Amino acid sequence: MKEKESIKGNIIKYDENSLKKDIKDVLKKRFEGKKFGGESMDDLENPFLLRDMDKAVKRILKAKETNEKVMIFGDYDVDGVTSTSILMHFFKKIGMLCSYRLPHRIHDGYGLKKYFIDEIEKVGATLVITVDCGTRDIEVIKYAASKGIDVIVTDHHAVPELIPEEAVAIINPKRKDCNYPFKFLAGAGVAFKLMSATASKIFNKKEYKEYLQESIDIAAIGTVADCMPIIGENRVIVIEGLKQLKNSRSGGIRKLIEDKIHEDLDSDIFGFLIGPRLNAAGRMDTPYKAVNLILNNGHTLDETLRDIEELNEKRKFLTKEFTNDALNKVKTKNNILFYESKDIEHGIIGIVAGRLTEQFYRPSIVLKDEGDKLVASCRSPEFFSIVEILEKYKNYFIAFGGHKQAAGFSIKKEKYMDFKIAILEELNQIDFSLYKKEINIDKLVCLDELGFSFLNKVNKFKPYGIGNTKPIFMIENLQYDKCEFLGQGRDHIRFNTPEGFKIFGFFMGEFYEKIKKAEKIDLIFDLSEDNWMGKRNLMLKVVDIVI
Known part of the structure; x- marks a missing residue:
């Protein structure tokens, strides 16, 4: 492997011989010894392999039979609101008396509190099901038990030595005594498994299969937004979620992606379009708006969507303002x-x-x-x-x-x-100068090698994300016609080449003068399809540059 240092100070690692290799062969190596291709709903693990799943299902079915009030307790992030939405939709569908409670990021913080149990007691709920939280809430669950309230915990966070003994069930794949074969489910993934286990006892085979399919895009949103690795069962959830997304039962989700409906989608639709908007509700206001967007197919949907778009724009504006202020004020000599x-x-x-x-x-x-x-x-x-x-x-x-x-x-x-x-x-x-970010190049390429046939080979290995990162390419000694700022500001740059590809360097404006002085550059980028104004083109998104 050879190395170069980039204008960002990163170490670029690459194999000179990769120029001659076929991209298909390069990417195939990622899946050696693993299943690749043909993933389907049939590859989902048996939910009853999760420890305590049988106890949880038995308690939920009892609550259904006796018309008990059930309270879902979630979290304010995307994983929390998607988990809540999965169970809420399911319980309503099977006729259960249920509601949900979400904490406020500032006023409540993360996890169950005793005052939530007091609230739940007042509304007459006798069963609480946590999603994306609860494993550490020993004292609160003990308090709930003293009030005659049963608690089922569904969670995916690290499990401490002591867990709540008073809980009816603690469903967490990270439990040491849990033999579930896949340990990296998101909270939404665990909620999806609880739903599927319970649904298997209620629906016939056809109804069961159809309902799982129509729920899986919501689980995929939580999986990607919570930065879970897209490997194993998560890969199945995301692949099937992408298939379902364009026909989502959620009117709010369909509206969020309506501009992308004809595109070949990847997991970044969850991580960069849907996720930030759902997260904006919990960050800037209340997570209830995010759950409402997922579950609401009524006449107030457009109003909810407008609210969330405004919150997301506010988040983006304030993030830029305070990031710029922080960049100017931090003392960079400190470690x-x-x-x-x-x-x-x-x-x-x-x-x-x-x-x-x-x-x-x-x-x-x-x-x-x-x-x-x-x-x-x-x-x-x-x-x-x-x-x-x-x-x-x-x-x-x-x-x-x-x-x-x-x-x-x-x-x-x-x-x-x-x-x-x-x-x-x-x-x-500590000498932090010893540590530099490394960028591993998947393949060296030439500009004339790039085209839609090349991109099609790359796309066969989707979905990309953590655990299967988007391939990074490098063109050495690129000669370009022009480098200029993109749009009105000086944050982003673009390159023009005779081949006509779109080459955009987002947030690379600070390097403009250095780049302009270089006769040739090594361009490090990822590749995607651009459909601006209905015109199909290749987009080279700059990751880094060596001069």
């Missing part, structure tokens, strides 16, 4: 980047932290100043565990939690500066 603001919205602190980490390839902490305390969202590159370093400083925090590359905490203001000084002192002793 961990801090950005504090009284004005930033809670819903975008994680996005801004992610942008900082992406830009500088270092851990970042973005904080919302709330007066007497600060609320933080943290991100880190793959070489560094942000949650491990926070664990060392946990005595400073009111609360904290997270994963290797994403975490959060809250801290009293009087403790904040001591914490900041201490963590900076520790991390600034």
Whole structure:
């Protein structure tokens, strides 16, 4: 493998011999020893292989028979709202008395709370089913049991040593005592499995198969939006979800994708078009609007859609404003980047932290100043565990939690500066210059090699996403006619070539002057089809450049 350093400071790794290889053979290697091609609904695993599934189904059927009130408790992110929507639609279809409760990102935070149980008791519900949460909520589930309320947990997050003994069932593929063959389901995937297990006891074979098919696009949205790997059973869910999407039972989802209805869709339709809009509701307002968009096929659908589009535009505007402010203010000489603001919205602190980490390839902490305390969202590159370093400083925090590359905490203001000084002192002793982002090139290509026959070969290996990333190509020594800014601003650039391909470099405007001075460039890009104004063309989206 050869290496080059890019204008972004990334290490570009490539095989010189890949120029002669067929792209089909290159991509086939990803699936050696795995099933590839012909995936269908028949490849979904038996839901009863999940531990406690039999107990959960038995309790739900009892609730149906005795007309008990059932409460679905979800989360405010896309995985949470799609999980909630899957069960809500199903329970209504089979005639159960059910409702749902979603926490508010700011006022409630993540997970079950005792005051939710008090609310649920008041409305007379005797069975709570959690989706995308609940595995860690030991005391709250114990409290629910003391009130005579049964709880079924469906979740996919890491399982602690102690789990709620009072729960009727805890369905989580990550349980050590669970022999389910696929461990990477999203919360929506687990909810889909609970629905399918219960439906198998109610519907005949034809009804069962049809209902699973019409539900699977909702599960696919949650799977991709929650950054689950598109491998194994998730690959089946996403493939079948993409098939179902254009005929979705959800009027809201159909409206969101109506401009893409004639395109060959990939998983990015979930991750970049549908997901951000559903997420905007929970980030900027209330997640109930997202569930309403999925479930509502009535006359208020257009109003809900307008609300969500406005929230998404607000999210995009504020993200750009605060990201630019953060880029200008962070002290880049430090190995961990801090950005504090009284004005930033809670819903975008994680996005801004992610942008900082992406830009500088270092851990970042973005904080919302709330007066007497600060609320933080943290991100880190793959070489560094942000949650491990926070664990060392946990005595400073009111609360904290997270994963290797994403975490959060809250801290009293009087403790904040001591914490900041201490963590900076520790991390600034590490030589982070040793760590650079690596981009692995799947294949070297020539411009005259590219065409729709080449793209068709690439598309046969869809869906792309985590676990099966979109192929990255490189053209060495590209000579172009012109490089110019795209649109009115200076954020994006485009290249013109005699072949007429669309070559766009989004958010690469800062490198314009460097590129203009270079006679030739090595272009690193991914490939897709563009249908602007009904005209079919190839789009080369620039990932990086070597000069």
